[in-house]
Amino acid sequence: MTALEEPTHRTATDRDTRAELVVVGNGMSGARALEEILARGGDEMFAITVFGDEPYGNYNRILLSEVLANAAGQVVDNDDVDGDDEDELFLNPRAWYDDNGITLHAGVRVVRIDRHAKVVYGDDGSVTPYDTLVLATGSRSFFPPMDGMWASDTELTPGVFGFRSLDDATGMLRHVAGDAAMRSSTREDGKRSAVVIGGGLLGLEAAAGLQAHGLAVHVVHPTEVLMNQQLEAQASAVLRSKLEDMGMHMHLGVKTSEILLGDDGAVSGVRFTDGSTLGCDTVVVTAGIRPNIGLAVVSGLETQRAIVVDDRMRSVDDDDIFVVGECAQHRGEVYGVVGPLWEQAAVLADVVTGADPGAEYHGSRLATKLKVAGVDVAQMGVKSPERESDEFVQFSETGRGVYQTVVIRDGTLIGATLVGDISKAAALTQAFDSRSALPEERIRLLFDLGSADDGTSAADLPDDTQICNCNGVSKGDLVACVEGGAESVSACMAATRAGKGCGSCKGLVTEVVEAALGGEGAADPADSYYVPAIPMDKPTLMAEIRSRGLTSVSAVFEALAPDGKDHVGSKMGLTALLRMMWPDDVVDERDGRFINDRVHGNIQRDGTFSVVPRMSGGVTTPAQLRRIADVAEKHDIPMVKLTGGQRIDLLGVPKEKLQEVWADLDMPSGWAYGKSFRTVKTCVGTDFCRFGLGDSTQLGIDLEERYKGIEGPAKMKLGVSGCPRNCAESMVKDVGLVAIEGPRWQIYVGGAAGATVRQGEVLATVDSHDEALRLVGRFLQYYREHANWLERTYDFVPRMGLEYLKAVVVDDAEGLADGLDARMQEAVDAYADPWATDQRERTPGQFHDALPIIPLPQVPVRSSSGSPA
Amino acid sequence: MTASDGVVSDGVVSARLGPVEQIPVGEGRAFLVGDEPVAVFRPRSGGLYALRAICPHRGGPLADGLVDAEVVMCPLHNHQFRLASGECVSGGGVADVDAYTATEEDGELVVSLRSPSG
CATH class of the missing domain: 3.50.50.60 (FAD/NAD(P)-binding domain)
Structure with missing residues (x-):
C-alpha cells in the first residue's frame, strides 16, 4: 500500500x-x-x-469469449496475440x-x-x-475423467484447454497461433481442427471463437439438445441448424471416451464411445463447472x-x-x-x-441474452410449460432460423425463449422481471400485429424507406446517425426528429436504431421518465410532488430537476400533472402552458386559432346554428367546418379576436385544443332510430356535460352508439359505449382511429346509464393518474393489461374505486369554462398578436362551394 | 403589441418599448422594432432575450413558444432556438434565427437590432 x-x-x-x-x-x-x-x-x-x-x-470473465474471438483478426500479423486488449478485461x-x-x-x-x-x-x-x-x-x-486428458496430476495434455480463466484463453490463443506458424511452414493448406467437448453456452462461445481463428470446429455434446440448460429441444434444433449452416460440425448424443495423443505427447484426436475417432489438434473442455x-x-x-x-x-x-x-x-x-x-x-x-441488516436474497429469475456464433439467443425463466394450465405460445420459422416461445402462468410471463430474432427480448425481459400484465392476445408478446411494419424486420428494410412520415426521416438517416456516434434511440430521435411528429412511428424508429446498434442499444433510463427533465417515473414523481406539497411547475423544477433548472420540453407535462393532482390548489403559472392552453384555442399553421364551442353529444339547435352563422359572418371567419367529433369549427381566428368571438358565440369551450376530454360522438339512439337499443344521444350528452374539459396525459375522445351497428364508431374511441339488448352498455376502452388504429376492448358491460357514467369516470381517472405523458389509451390499455384494468376499475380488487370516484368528482367540481373565465385577460398581453406585420389570417378563405375564394 | 419606429444610432435600429412588465415572467411577447418583428423573452431564470419573431422553419410565432433558461420552442413544430444566440438546436436542418439585444433601462424594455455578441 x-x-x-x-x-x-x-x-x-x-x-x-x-x-x-x-x-x-x-x-x-x-x-x-x-x-x-x-x-x-x-x-x-x-x-x-x-x-x-x-x-x-480481478477481471471480467464474461469477456473471455471476446478475448478469444477478438484476437482472431490479429493472429496472422501479430505474434503477440495476448497483447493489448487485456487491460480492458480487468475490472x-x-x-x-x-x-x-x-x-x-x-x-x-x-x-x-x-x-x-x-x-x-x-x-x-x-x-x-x-x-x-x-x-x-x-x-x-469440470474435466470428465477420460484417458489422455492429463499429462500429469496438475497439467493438461498439450492442446487440451478448459475455458474458464484468463490463462485458459491466452493459452488457447498461443496454441492456435503457434500451431498456425508451425503449419504454415509445413503444410500449405493446413486446416487446423478443434473439438469442443460440451455444447453448453460456454462451449458454443469457445467454438465460435476458435472458428473465428480459422479452425474447423467440432462440438461434441452428450445429448441431442445443445445448450440444454437454457433451451428445450426445438429451440436447440433451430440453433443447431444455424450453427451448422455456418460450418460448425455437431456431434450430438455422443460422448468422448478418450483423448488421443500424437508422438509428441500432444493432442492428435479424440475417440468417441462408439469407437469412432476424429483427428484434431486442439481440445476445449466445457463440460460444465464445479x-x-x-x-x-x-x-x-x-x-x-x-x-x-x-x-x-x-x-x-x-x-x-x-x-x-x-x-x-x-x-x-x-x-x-x-x-x-x-x-x-x-x-x-x-x-x-449494516446498511440494511434485514436485507434478504430470495433467489434470482434468470434471463440470458447472448450471441452464439452470430446467432442471437435470449432465454429467461422456464424453458417449456410445466403444468397443464401453463399457456404456451410457440412460433417457429426454421427457414429463417427463428424460433420463439413464451410460457405464461396465471397471466404472468414465467419463461421465454428467442432464437434467431431477439427483437422482443427487451420487452419480454421487462414483462418477466416486473411480472407485469400481458396483452390479451399473447402472440403480441412476440409480434407487433397490425403495425405498419407488419412482418418486416427493421434490419431488412431498404435504406431509403421512410420511417418517420411526419418529418421525412428515412432508415438510412437513422443508420447514418448511429454510424455518426449516436448511442441511443433518444439520441437518434433528437438528431433526426424521427418520431417527433405524430409519434406513431416510434416503435419502428426504435427497431431500426436498435438493429443499427447491433441489438446492443442500451435501454435508455430516460424512457421511463414522465418528463425528460426530471429523472423519475410518474408514480415516483407524483409521490415526491405530494410529499413535498409542490403545487407549481416552477416549484417542481426547483425541487426535483437535477440542476434545479426549468426545461421547455417538460413544462406541459408537469402543468397537466399538477392540474390533475391539485384540482383546487394548483398555482396557475401560465408560462408552463402550451400556447393552446394559454388562449384556449388550437394554433394553426399561420398563427391563428380555431374556435370549437362545446356541442354536447353533437346535438345543436337552430338558434345555436343561427348564432354561429352570425359570428362567422361578423368576424369574417375564413372557414367553418364540421369536425369529426360532431361539432362546428371556426377556423382562422386571430389571437386578439378570440375573446370577442367567444363572447359573441355565448357558448362554452369545446376544448378542441387540450390534452383533455374532447368530445362524445353519438348516434341518434332510441329517440329516432328504429334499431336503437339504448339512448346513446342522452348518455353522450350526459358524459360530455359531466367530464367536459377534464385534463389528462393526452386527449380523450369518446363515442356512444345506440346499438351494435356502432354508428358512433365506439370501438375506435378512447372510451366507447355500445348499447346491447337489455338494454345494457358495453364499455370499450383503448380504441383509436388516428395515427394508430386499434379496436378497443370491453372493460365492462353495465346495466344502467348511471353505472356507465360512473365507470367511465373511474376509468378516466385511473388513466389520468397512471398514464405517461402523451400516452393515449391505445398504448395505456395494452400496457396495463385489460384484465388488470378490469380488476382495478370494475371489480375494485385493490380498493381504489372510492378514491378514484372521489378524485374525479373533485375534478368535475373544480371545472370552470375557460372562455368565460378568460374574458378578463389573465396575463399582460395574453391575446396580443405574436406575428406583427404579417396580416392574418394567412389560411385561404373558402367559399361554401369548398374551393378557396 | 407595441410598435416603435425606432432610433438609428451607429447604423443600428433600437427602440424603447415600454415597461418590462408587458412580458409576463417565463413568457415572450412580440414587438415591432422599426420594420422588424421581434419576440422578447423573459425567462424565469432572469434576463431579457430578443429573437426575430418568426420561426425560420415554417413561419411560426416564436413569441407564443414555451421558454426555459436556454431556449424557446416554436409552438408549431417544436423546433428549439437558443435565446442567447438564435441557434437552432433541434436539428432537422432548420436555420438559426436572428438574435438581437434586449435590455432593461429604468424599468423600460429596450431592444436594438444588434446581435447580442457584437
Missing part, C-alpha cells in the same frame, strides 16, 4: 479500531461484493484484505486496491479457515485474522453442490462467514451466470456493513 502517508487514509493506529474483513476470491463476485461494501462506506468500518489465487487483479487494476486502502494478496491461495481462532491460512504460510470473512471462490471447469468448495469442506462448512447459505448470504454454520457467487448454494440453486451474483453481492454488502 502506497497510501498510508496520505491524510485521507488511516494510520496504522486507527486501523486497529476497524474490524478485519477478509475476502477470499478475487473474481467477478468477490470484486463485486467488495465494490458494494465500499459503496456502503465499508472502508470506514473495515480493514480489508483480499486473496486471489490467479495472479491478476479493477492494482491501483484500485491501493487507492481504496485494500491489501491484495494476488497469487496466494487460502488453504484453511480456523473458524475458532478466526484466521485464514495462506499457501504462502501467512496467517490472516478476520472478523468477517467473505468466500467468493467461484468455480472451475463450485470451488474445497476450502469450505476442510473448514467444516456445510456444503452440498456448493456452500449452503441462508437468505443473508451467510454460511448456515457461521454468521461471520459470507458466501457469494458461483460457490454459493441458496435455496438449492447454484447460479453460474452474472445477474444473480450482482444481486447476491448487494444483499451481502447490506448485511455486512
Whole structure:
C-alpha cells in the first residue's frame, strides 16, 4: 500500500479500531461484493484484505469469449496475440486496491479457515485474522475423467484447454497461433481442427471463437439438445441448424471416451464411445463447472453442490462467514451466470456493513441474452410449460432460423425463449422481471400485429424507406446517425426528429436504431421518465410532488430537476400533472402552458386559432346554428367546418379576436385544443332510430356535460352508439359505449382511429346509464393518474393489461374505486369554462398578436362551394 | 403589441418599448422594432432575450413558444432556438434565427437590432 502517508487514509493506529474483513476470491463476485461494501462506506468500518489465487487483479470473465474471438483478426500479423486488449478485461487494476486502502494478496491461495481462532491460512504460510470473512471462490471447469486428458496430476495434455480463466484463453490463443506458424511452414493448406467437448453456452462461445481463428470446429455434446440448460429441444434444433449452416460440425448424443495423443505427447484426436475417432489438434473442455468448495469442506462448512447459505448470504454454520457467487448454494440453486451474483453481492454488502441488516436474497429469475456464433439467443425463466394450465405460445420459422416461445402462468410471463430474432427480448425481459400484465392476445408478446411494419424486420428494410412520415426521416438517416456516434434511440430521435411528429412511428424508429446498434442499444433510463427533465417515473414523481406539497411547475423544477433548472420540453407535462393532482390548489403559472392552453384555442399553421364551442353529444339547435352563422359572418371567419367529433369549427381566428368571438358565440369551450376530454360522438339512439337499443344521444350528452374539459396525459375522445351497428364508431374511441339488448352498455376502452388504429376492448358491460357514467369516470381517472405523458389509451390499455384494468376499475380488487370516484368528482367540481373565465385577460398581453406585420389570417378563405375564394 | 419606429444610432435600429412588465415572467411577447418583428423573452431564470419573431422553419410565432433558461420552442413544430444566440438546436436542418439585444433601462424594455455578441 502506497497510501498510508496520505491524510485521507488511516494510520496504522486507527486501523486497529476497524474490524478485519477478509475476502477470499478475487473474481467477478468477490470484486463485486467488495465494490458494494465500499459503496456502503465499508472502508470506514473495515480493514480489508483480499486473496486471489490467479495472479491478476480481478477481471471480467464474461469477456473471455471476446478475448478469444477478438484476437482472431490479429493472429496472422501479430505474434503477440495476448497483447493489448487485456487491460480492458480487468475490472479493477492494482491501483484500485491501493487507492481504496485494500491489501491484495494476488497469487496466494487460502488453504484453511480456523473458524475458532478466526484466521485464514495462506499457501504462502501467512496467517490472516478476520472478523468477517467473505468466500467468493467461484468455480472451475469440470474435466470428465477420460484417458489422455492429463499429462500429469496438475497439467493438461498439450492442446487440451478448459475455458474458464484468463490463462485458459491466452493459452488457447498461443496454441492456435503457434500451431498456425508451425503449419504454415509445413503444410500449405493446413486446416487446423478443434473439438469442443460440451455444447453448453460456454462451449458454443469457445467454438465460435476458435472458428473465428480459422479452425474447423467440432462440438461434441452428450445429448441431442445443445445448450440444454437454457433451451428445450426445438429451440436447440433451430440453433443447431444455424450453427451448422455456418460450418460448425455437431456431434450430438455422443460422448468422448478418450483423448488421443500424437508422438509428441500432444493432442492428435479424440475417440468417441462408439469407437469412432476424429483427428484434431486442439481440445476445449466445457463440460460444465464445479463450485470451488474445497476450502469450505476442510473448514467444516456445510456444503452440498456448493456452500449452503441462508437468505443473508451467510454460511448456515457461521454468521461471520459470507458466501457469494458461483460457490454459493441458496435455496438449492447454484447460479453460474452474472445477474444473480450482482444481486447476491448487494444483499451481502447490506448485511455486512449494516446498511440494511434485514436485507434478504430470495433467489434470482434468470434471463440470458447472448450471441452464439452470430446467432442471437435470449432465454429467461422456464424453458417449456410445466403444468397443464401453463399457456404456451410457440412460433417457429426454421427457414429463417427463428424460433420463439413464451410460457405464461396465471397471466404472468414465467419463461421465454428467442432464437434467431431477439427483437422482443427487451420487452419480454421487462414483462418477466416486473411480472407485469400481458396483452390479451399473447402472440403480441412476440409480434407487433397490425403495425405498419407488419412482418418486416427493421434490419431488412431498404435504406431509403421512410420511417418517420411526419418529418421525412428515412432508415438510412437513422443508420447514418448511429454510424455518426449516436448511442441511443433518444439520441437518434433528437438528431433526426424521427418520431417527433405524430409519434406513431416510434416503435419502428426504435427497431431500426436498435438493429443499427447491433441489438446492443442500451435501454435508455430516460424512457421511463414522465418528463425528460426530471429523472423519475410518474408514480415516483407524483409521490415526491405530494410529499413535498409542490403545487407549481416552477416549484417542481426547483425541487426535483437535477440542476434545479426549468426545461421547455417538460413544462406541459408537469402543468397537466399538477392540474390533475391539485384540482383546487394548483398555482396557475401560465408560462408552463402550451400556447393552446394559454388562449384556449388550437394554433394553426399561420398563427391563428380555431374556435370549437362545446356541442354536447353533437346535438345543436337552430338558434345555436343561427348564432354561429352570425359570428362567422361578423368576424369574417375564413372557414367553418364540421369536425369529426360532431361539432362546428371556426377556423382562422386571430389571437386578439378570440375573446370577442367567444363572447359573441355565448357558448362554452369545446376544448378542441387540450390534452383533455374532447368530445362524445353519438348516434341518434332510441329517440329516432328504429334499431336503437339504448339512448346513446342522452348518455353522450350526459358524459360530455359531466367530464367536459377534464385534463389528462393526452386527449380523450369518446363515442356512444345506440346499438351494435356502432354508428358512433365506439370501438375506435378512447372510451366507447355500445348499447346491447337489455338494454345494457358495453364499455370499450383503448380504441383509436388516428395515427394508430386499434379496436378497443370491453372493460365492462353495465346495466344502467348511471353505472356507465360512473365507470367511465373511474376509468378516466385511473388513466389520468397512471398514464405517461402523451400516452393515449391505445398504448395505456395494452400496457396495463385489460384484465388488470378490469380488476382495478370494475371489480375494485385493490380498493381504489372510492378514491378514484372521489378524485374525479373533485375534478368535475373544480371545472370552470375557460372562455368565460378568460374574458378578463389573465396575463399582460395574453391575446396580443405574436406575428406583427404579417396580416392574418394567412389560411385561404373558402367559399361554401369548398374551393378557396 | 407595441410598435416603435425606432432610433438609428451607429447604423443600428433600437427602440424603447415600454415597461418590462408587458412580458409576463417565463413568457415572450412580440414587438415591432422599426420594420422588424421581434419576440422578447423573459425567462424565469432572469434576463431579457430578443429573437426575430418568426420561426425560420415554417413561419411560426416564436413569441407564443414555451421558454426555459436556454431556449424557446416554436409552438408549431417544436423546433428549439437558443435565446442567447438564435441557434437552432433541434436539428432537422432548420436555420438559426436572428438574435438581437434586449435590455432593461429604468424599468423600460429596450431592444436594438444588434446581435447580442457584437
